[in-house]
Structure formats: structure tokens, C-alpha cells
Amino acid sequence: MALLVSLPLAAACSGAGPEDVLARARATGSLRVALTQANPPWNFLDDAGQPAGYDVDVAKDLAKRLGIPRVDFIGSDYASFIGGIQADRFDIVVSAQTITGKREQEVDFSLPYAVNDVAVFVRRGATGITAPKDLAGKRIAVSEGTTEAEFVRASVPGADVRTYKNAMLGLTDLSQGRADAALVSRFQGGYLAAKKALPVQAAIPVLHQEVLGMSFRKRSRRFKDAVNRAISAMIADGTLSTISRRWFGGTDMAAAVRGLPAAQAPLPPVERNS
Structure with missing residues (x-):
């Protein structure tokens, strides 16, 4: 129980x-x-x-x-x-x-x-982000306290880091145009996109892998x-x-x-x- x-x-x-x-x-x-x-x-x-x-x-x-x-x-x-x-x-x-x-x-x-495979998600149809270097200067959604948040702050020049309690909130803002990209688990992003009908897609399916x-x-x-x-x-x-x-x-x-x-x-x- x-x-x-x-x-x-x-x-x-x-x-x-x-x-x-x-x-x-x-x-x-x-x-x-x-x-x-x-x-x-x-x-x-x-x-x-x-x-x-x-x-x-x-x-x-x-x-x-x-x-x-x-x-x-x-x-x-x-x-x-x-x-x-x-x-x-x-x-x-x-x-x-x-x-x-x-x-x-x-x-x-x-x-x-x-x-876990960390992926970069964008709004469906967006074409401006296809490689890690394209994240520079972008509005990026991450969950606070995660390794994704640390990665963006340490490795993405000029990033406007948008923090959320969880990936669902970040992906929702992404889908509504309030962020340019979201760094979340590939499994998580795909699941939420399908179950919640969010218009987002993985632009970089595996940014890096975590244990x-x-x-x-x-x-x-x-x-x-x-x-x-x-x-x-x-x-x-x-x-x-x-x-x-x-x-x-x-x-x-x-x-x-x-x-x-x-x-x-x-x-x-x-x-x-x-």
C-alpha cells in the first residue's frame, strides 16, 4: 500500500x-x-x-x-x-x-x-535551434535545482534562464511562446507532449546523458x-x-x-x- x-x-x-x-x-x-x-x-x-x-x-x-x-x-x-x-x-x-x-x-x-537523456525541446515548427551553440542568448526553461539548470547557467552564453517548479510548467510556457527552449528529460518531454497535447518537439533529442x-x-x-x-x-x-x-x-x-x-x-x- x-x-x-x-x-x-x-x-x-x-x-x-x-x-x-x-x-x-x-x-x-x-x-x-x-x-x-x-x-x-x-x-x-x-x-x-x-x-x-x-x-x-x-x-x-x-x-x-x-x-x-x-x-x-x-x-x-x-x-x-x-x-x-x-x-x-x-x-x-x-x-x-x-x-x-x-x-x-x-x-x-x-x-x-x-x-536519462537530457533533450532540448522547442515549439513545434521552430527551426532556430538545432545544435547546442544555438541556445546562446535564448530564453531557456529549466526546473530549479536540476543539473539542467546548472548546465545552462554554466555553459550557455547569455542565456535568459527561466526556472520552474517542474518540467510541465516549463514546457507549458515554451508552448505558449514565453520561452525559446526547454531542457528536460527526453522521456519526460515526449510523454508530456503526447499526453497533454503540447505543441513542442525535441530539437536536440540527446544533449547529454545522465546517470x-x-x-x-x-x-x-x-x-x-x-x-x-x-x-x-x-x-x-x-x-x-x-x-x-x-x-x-x-x-x-x-x-x-x-x-x-x-x-x-x-x-x-x-x-x-x-
């Missing part, structure tokens, strides 16, 4: 230390999972107001493998994920979060569970080992392939993760008795 809870309710849980994350979750019977709720097909709220998407299915399977009967999904955003982890508002972020060196200074990450992981508090070694073993098992038994094919039009994320360089996809930790 999966529940959607508010941040204040989640924050009221006991403030155990990082080494106690797994024990606490098992004792309370709840894994507190943060996601944006607004980035389909990764994660979103369905017509009944319930969490759905790739991240949601993966999080539910993860909880089962960890021996935790319930998942409490907590709405947040990319700009707040790290602070929320550090403040113990949730146990783990499962929300298409890119593994970066900067983020690893503040939180720990699991093994990769997905690979995604689940994040949690530093020094949560026992929890990290258990999460990594669960992800490895999902990949080995075909569960991750089944979930990803459902949400990404046949794309096999397990195969994508297996194809990563060894430095990005380290061997899973050895099983422990503890």
Missing part, C-alpha cells in the same frame, strides 16, 4: 540517526520516499490523485525487498531534496535525481537505477548496502526491465545501467548477515 503524505507529517517521525534508517523504517513499517509528483513518466499524481510512474513502481518494489510493508510518498522538489534528507523529512529520494560530485558531498547515492540514483543521508551504511542489494536484484531478476518498459515505451533501463562504465556502475556490496 502506498500513501501520499504531507511534509509536516513525515517530519514528525522519530529523529533516529543515519545508521538507524533501515531499522527505524522496518520498526515503523514505513519507508518515507520523496519525489516531485510532477515529472511524468518518472513520477506524477494520476487522475485519482495517487502517486504513479517509474519511480513510484521502483520505490514500492524496493520497500518490499527491504522488508518494509508501506511506502509514504512525500511531495518535494529538486531544490529541496538535499535539505529534506539532511533534516530527516524523508528516508530516501527516488525521483530521477542525477548523481553528481557536488551532490555526493552532501548526500549519499545508491547504485544507478536509470539513465540517476536514489539519495539518502550520509553514513547510512547499512541502509545503503540494503538498497544497493535490492537494486542489483531488480536488475538481475528482470523487475527493473519490466517497470521501465511499461513507462518508457519499451526502453530497458536495466540494460542501460548494465552498459555504464564500471566507474559509474560499481559492483554491488557483498551480502551481510547483519
Whole structure:
């Protein structure tokens, strides 16, 4: 069973230390999972107001493998994920979060569970942007707190950066002419364009590729080992392939993760008795 809870309710849980994350979750019977709720097909709220998407299915399977009967999904955003982890508002972020060196200074990450293609979307019929250099000086929509926002600020000369809470808002502004381009997940942009009938298209289908992981508090070694073993098992038994094919039009994320360089996809930790 999966529940959607508010941040204040989640924050009221006991403030155990990082080494106690797994024990606490098992004792309370709840894994507190943060996601944006607004980035389909990764994660979103369905017509009944319930969490759905790739991240949601993966999080539910993860909880089962960890021996935790319930998942409490907590709405947040990319700009707040790290602070929320550090403040113990949730146990783990499962929300298409890119593994970066900067983020690893503040939180720990699991093994990769997905690979994302960042694309450049424009209004349908627009022809002025066909290569990265064409982004210079343009109005570019990005979600605040994402690697896409960092990329534009650091690498696109003269960009007018327009920030949004989520990709849907950015793509909507793009479709209405209030931005010249939007940097979002290729899967996400394609999904929203089809489902919401937005007149946008991918001008650069793969600007660059990012490796995604689940994040949690530093020094949560026992929890990290258990999460990594669960992800490895999902990949080995075909569960991750089944979930990803459902949400990404046949794309096999397990195969994508297996194809990563060894430095990005380290061997899973050895099983422990503890």
C-alpha cells in the first residue's frame, strides 16, 4: 500500500540517526520516499490523485525487498531534496535525481537505477535551434535545482534562464511562446507532449546523458548496502526491465545501467548477515 503524505507529517517521525534508517523504517513499517509528483513518466499524481510512474513502481518494489510493508510518498522538489534528507523529512529520494560530485558531498547515492537523456525541446515548427551553440542568448526553461539548470547557467552564453517548479510548467510556457527552449528529460518531454497535447518537439533529442540514483543521508551504511542489494536484484531478476518498459515505451533501463562504465556502475556490496 502506498500513501501520499504531507511534509509536516513525515517530519514528525522519530529523529533516529543515519545508521538507524533501515531499522527505524522496518520498526515503523514505513519507508518515507520523496519525489516531485510532477515529472511524468518518472513520477506524477494520476487522475485519482495517487502517486504513479517509474519511480513510484521502483520505490514500492524496493520497500518490499527491504522488508518494509508501506511506502509514504512525500511531495518535494529538486531544490529541496538535499535539505529534506539532511533534516530527516524523508528516508530516501527516488525521483530521477542525477548523481553528481557536488551532490555526493552532501548526500549519499545508491547504485544507478536509470539513465536519462537530457533533450532540448522547442515549439513545434521552430527551426532556430538545432545544435547546442544555438541556445546562446535564448530564453531557456529549466526546473530549479536540476543539473539542467546548472548546465545552462554554466555553459550557455547569455542565456535568459527561466526556472520552474517542474518540467510541465516549463514546457507549458515554451508552448505558449514565453520561452525559446526547454531542457528536460527526453522521456519526460515526449510523454508530456503526447499526453497533454503540447505543441513542442525535441530539437536536440540527446544533449547529454545522465546517470540517476536514489539519495539518502550520509553514513547510512547499512541502509545503503540494503538498497544497493535490492537494486542489483531488480536488475538481475528482470523487475527493473519490466517497470521501465511499461513507462518508457519499451526502453530497458536495466540494460542501460548494465552498459555504464564500471566507474559509474560499481559492483554491488557483498551480502551481510547483519
